[in-house]
Amino acid sequence: SQKIEQNSEALNIQEGKTATLTCNYTNYSPAYLQWYRQDPGRGPVFLLLIRENEKEKRKERLKVTFDTTLKQSLFHITASQPADSATYLCALDRNTGNQFYFGTGTSLTVIP
Amino acid sequence: DAGVIQSPRHEVTEMGQEVTLRCKPISGHNSLFWYRQTMMRGLELLIYFNNNVPIDDSGMPEDRFSAKMPNASFSTLKIQPSEPRDSAVYFCATQGEMNTEAFFGQGTRLTVV
Numbered sequence: 552s553q554k555i556e557q558n559s560e561a562l563n564i565q566e567g568k569t570a571t572l573t574c575n576y577t578n579y580s581p582a583y584l585q586w587y588r589q590d591p592g593r594g595p596v597f598l599l600l601i602r603e604n605e606k607e608k609r610k611e612r613l614k615v616t617f618d619t620t621l622k623q624s625l626f627h628i629t630a631s632q633p634a635d636s637a638t639y640l641c642a643l644d645r646n647t648g649n650q651f652y653f654g655t656g657t658s659l660t661v662i663p
Numbered sequence: 664d665a666g667v668i669q670s671p672r673h674e675v676t677e678m679g680q681e682v683t684l685r686c687k688p689i690s691g692h693n694s695l696f697w698y699r700q701t702m703m704r705g706l707e708l709l710i711y712f713n714n715n716v717p718i719d720d721s722g723m724p725e726d727r728f729s730a731k732m733p734n735a736s737f738s739t740l741k742i743q744p745s746e747p748r749d750s751a752v753y754f755c756a757t758q759g760e761m762n763t764e765a766f767f768g769q770g771t772r773l774t775v776v
Contacts, residue, residue, distance in 0.1 A: 583763060585763070585764065592769075592770075593769060593770070594667075594754050594756070594767030594768055594769055594770050595706075595754075595765075595767050596767070597764035597765065597766070600763055600764060640705075640706065642765075644763070650696070650708060650711050650719065651708070651765065652708075653698075653705060653706035653708075654705065655704075655705035655706075656705060
């Protein structure tokens with residue numbers, strides 16, 4: 552069955568640095584991959600989508616890469632700010648309909 | 664649009680009681696999902712509706728769980744009887760026909776004691 556792994560450890564970085572989060576998957580080939588942000592007590596909020604034929608996608612300080620050979624996506628936040636502190640989830644489509652598999656998330660803390 | 668609206672935000676109930684969680688999707692969105700989130704298992708898809716029809720309920724853990732979508736503007740997730748291991752945050756999410764992103768509600772935190 553499919554498996555999605557994100558950084559199991561919480562990530563702490565200094566303000567201004569680039570945060571890099573990892574999403575690895577096995578046993579299938581998604582057509583697209585999404586990244587969501589979740590704050591405590593709130594539902595996940597969509598950030599970016601990247602398709603299998605795209606290598607990289609950017610949105611303001613966010614950058615996502617998608618390597619279908621390595622079965623890996625990297626999510627970068629440049630010039631990180633304390634307000635970026637949250638849990639970040641990757642989600643992969645299930646190849647059937649609109650359903651997704653979600654990773655367990657990586658908790659990011661940006662230290663002022 | 665106010666987004667996906669879930670109620671209640673918090674629910675505390677005793678083991679064995681029936682629990683009903685409610686969701687009002689974003690108007691015009693034709694896909695609706697119920698998820699459960701726990702620290703151990705993350706976000707798990709329970710059931711998926713498209714145009715009010717249940718498409719995939721393979722994630723529903725047991726017969727104690729049931730979900731309905733009687734119309735395009737309302738869905739319920741019912742647990743009967745509830746057990747302590749059902750304690751989790753339950754999210755409803757919706758998706759438009761042309762969009763691939765999901766819009767989540769604020770969630771219902773369920774505690775079964």
